[in-house]
Amino acid sequence: MQFEDSHSKKKKLSSTHQRLAAQLKDYRGKVDDLFRFMDPEVQAKAMQNVKKLSLHEATRLLDRITYLTRTRIVKVKRETVSCTGKIIYDLHGAKAKVKMIWNKGRGQMRIYKCPYCQGHHLTHTAHYGSDRQVA
Numbered sequence: 001m002q003f004e005d006s007h008s009k010k011k012k013l014s015s016t017h018q019r020l021a022a023q024l025k026d027y028r029g030k031v032d033d034l035f036r037f038m039d040p041e042v043q044a045k046a047m048q049n050v051k052k053l054s055l056h057e058a059t060r061l062l063d064r065i066t067y068l069t070r071t072r073i074v075k076v077k078r079e080t081v082s083c084t085g086k087i088i089y090d091l092h093g094a095k096a097k098v099k100m101i102w103n104k105g106r107g108q109m110r111i112y113k114c115p116y117c118q119g120h121h122l123t124h125t126a127h128y129g130s131d132r133q134v135a
Contacts, residue, residue: 009055016058021050023065033068034061088119097122 024046035043038060045052046061053061082088089097091111098109101122109122 013055013058016055016062017050017053020046020053020058020062023062024050030068034064038064083114083117083119083121086114086121088114088117089121091120094120094122 031043031047035046042053042057042061045057050058089111094111098111101107101109107124109124110126111120111122113119114121
């Protein structure tokens with residue numbers, strides 16, 4: 001019985017090492033994220049030879065790789081046309097954006113025509129000559 005347990009443990013360890021070695025090859029560029037919450041000794045062992053890691057350390061690394069691949073949100077920065085850091089809208093697009101912002105409960109917006117780009121921008125502030133507040 002004890003022989004079967006140690007044999008199955010060794011088998012599990014070798015399969016874990018193989019999976020980890022394959023994952024580390026793909027993950028070489030993101031080493032800082034991978035070892036952020038690990039001891040430096042674990043990083044040194046993993047970079048030298050994966051077989052030096054214990055079952056616990058190898059499993060933690062595999063779990064960390066799984067976590068990073070599933071939960072990391074890729075931030076895609078869309079290129080938008082802007083004027084002095086403000087997004088340029090046409091009148092129809094500006095009205096749609098104001099409606100979306102209002103529906104989300106983020107306050108009332110005012111559309112104004114820009115004298116520089118001849119497009120439209122949004123603001124929370126009231127017009128200069130007005131006594132009322134927009135937001």
